[in-house]
Amino acid sequence: EPEVTQTPSHQVTQMGQEVILRCVPISNHLYFYWYRQILGQKVEFLVSFYNNEISEKSEIFDDQFSVERPDGSNFTLKIRSTKLEDSAMYFCASSEGSGGSSNQPQHFGDGTRLSIL
Amino acid sequence: AQKVTQAQTEISVVEKEDVTLDCVYETRDTTYYLFWYKQPPSGELVFLIRRNSFDEQNEISGRYSWNFQKSTSSFNFTITASQVVDSAVYFCALSEALAGGSYIPTFGRGTSLIVHP
Numbered sequence: 001e002p003e004v005t006q007t008p009s010h011q012v013t014q015m016g017q018e019v020i021l022r023c024v025p026i027s028n029h030l031y032f033y034w035y036r037q038i039l040g041q042k043v044e045f046l047v048s049f050y051n052n053e054i055s056e057k058s059e060i061f062d063d064q065f066s067v068e069r070p071d072g073s074n075f076t077l078k079i080r081s082t083k084l085e086d087s088a089m090y091f092c093a094s095s096e097g098s099g100g101s102s103n104q105p106q107h108f109g110d111g112t113r114l115s116i117l
Numbered sequence: 118a119q120k121v122t123q124a125q126t127e128i129s130v131v132e133k134e135d136v137t138l139d140c141v142y143e144t145r146d147t148t149y150y151l152f153w154y155k156q157p158p159s160g161e162l163v164f165l166i167r168r169n170s171f172d173e174q175n176e177i178s179g180r181y182s183w184n185f186q187k188s189t190s191s192f193n194f195t196i197t198a199s200q201v202v203d204s205a206v207y208f209c210a211l212s213e214a215l216a217g218g219s220y221i222p223t224f225g226r227g228t229s230l231i232v233h234p
Contacts (some may be wrong), residue, residue, distance in 0.1 A: 031219075035162070042224045043154070043162065043208055055219045091162050098218035108162040 002026045006092050006109035013082055014117055021077045021112045025094030032075045033093040033106065034067065036060070043091075049075065050098065079114075087116045119144045121211050121225035129231045130199055138194045138228045140209030146170075150220050151185065151192040152210040156227070157202075165207075168192065169214070199232045206230070 005024045013019045025032050034046040047057040049067055066078045075094075079086055089111045097104035120143040130136045142151065153165040166176065168185055176183045180197045196203050206227040212220035 042226045043156075043210075044224065045222050048219055048221075050217075050219070055217065056215060056221045058221055089160065093162070093164075104167070106164040108164065110161045 002107075004092055004094055004107050004109035006090075006112050008112060009110065010113045010115070012115045012117060015084055016081050019079050019082055019114065021079075021090050021092075021114065023075045023077070023092030023094075023109055024073050025075055025092070026096075026107055027073070029094035029096050029107070031055075031095045031098050031104075032067075032069070033095075034077045035091045035093065036088040037091065037111075038085075038088045046077070046090075055098075082114075082116045084116050087114060089113050119146075119149075119211050119213065119223045121209050121223055123207075123209055123225035123228045125228045126226075127229040127231065129233065131233050132201060133198050134232075135195060135197050136199050136230065136232075138196075138207050138209075138230065140192045140194065140225060142190050142192065142209075142211045144190075144211060144213065146213040148214040150212045150214055150222075152208075152212070152222055153183065153192075153194050154208045154210065154224075155205045156208065157205040165194075196230075199230075201232050201234055204230055204232045 007022045032049040037043045045058050047061045048055045091111045092109045093106040095104045095106045122141045149170045151168045155163040182195045184193045206229045208227045209225045210222035212222040
């Protein structure tokens with residue numbers, strides 16, 4: 001079964017450094033998402049992406065964050081100048097459709113654990 | 118503002134028991150989506166269901182069932198004949214229905230379900 005893959009599984013970065021988290025969505029999916037989960041806390045939506053542009057973003061997704069689909073397969077999340085509070089598990093997801101009246105399941109990657117020192 | 122309350126922090130059951138995870142939400146939107154996600158001990162996220170606010174029909178998928186009650190603003194999740202593999206944290210989420218079927222989910226704090234053999 002096709003799956004969403006995320007690399008790396010664990011990223012350790014010094015505060016203030018830029019970090020890029022990579023995701024390869026399922027090939028025929030059109031909608032892409034990033035979520036994060038600070039250790040032991042609830043999941044938070046960051047951004048959704050469709051047709052090469054951001055479709056929705058949360059308040060967390062400020063100017064420090066950006067997303068890109070640089071080629072036909074990768075979907076990346078960049079954090080420009082990392083802060084300690086960016087330490088979290090970051091999940092990428094993709095779906096065939098956006099939803100509406102039918103269930104369009106999201107498929108999640110295993111996550112990237114980002115640790116900011 | 119939207120809010121999701123999962124009042125049960127942790128539930129412990131013995132295998133084969135039925136268990137219901139509660140989710141109560143608050144929203145001023147007339148059209149919205151409700152979601153359930155599962156996070157097993159391994160940490161990945163698994164999408165379980167998305168339900169539209171105009172569709173109050175209950176849904177059953179194998180041992181899983183969902184009871185959507187607009188009158189009480191609840192979207193409860195029942196696992197019938199629980200199994201050890203059901204042990205996980207379960208998150209309920211809510212989003213206003215946005216243009217094109219997109220969404221920005223707000224998550225509850227999760228309910229940790231422990232199923233003992």
